Amino acid sequence: MAQENPTVKPTQAELTLLNVLWKMGPATVRQVHEVVSQTQKTGYTTVLKILQIMHDKSLVIRDESNRAHVYAAANSQTQTQSSLIKDLISKAFGGSTSKLVMRAIDDSTSEQEINDIRQLLNSLEK
CATH class of the missing domain: 1.10.10.10 (Winged helix-like DNA-binding domain superfamily/Winged helix DNA-binding domain)
Structure with missing residues (x-):
């Protein structure tokens, strides 16, 4: 499909x-x-x-x-x-994923979203 x-x-x-x-x-x-x-x-x-x-x-x-x-x-x-x-x-972003992420995470990102991102990053590190 x-x-x-x-x-x-x-x-x-x-x-x-x-x-x-x-x-x-x-x-x-x-x-x-x-x-x-x-x-x-x-x-x-x-x-x-x-x-x-x-x-x-x-x-x-x-x-x-x-x-x-x-x-x-x-x-x-x-x-x-x-x-x-x-x-x-x-x-x-010139091919840089980190530049995209840094731009996306700004002052308008909620505490819950930051916690969700932190959990995702922790799971990726394992």
Whole structure:
């Protein structure tokens, strides 16, 4: 199922639809539109067109066996996030993961988040 294509990065609109598909699983255009329209004003045909473009870019797969086509994310949320982070590290942080982490951890990081990060770092050291 995974079509990992590291050169294709989803746009913000595509990420919105991918988040819906990752949460719902395979869904029709109508089902995706219903979820998206709860938080933003988007037309059905706009959702359809974006999903068609995403299919052309191999970001989603499409089951055409029924009258209503069913779309599903081609890659997992983790795979997509990893690809986006690698691209961001390369482009914005000169390939340095530590620079990304230091920039991400600033005064707005909560005490709970810092504790979670500390636990993760401790588990990685073991």
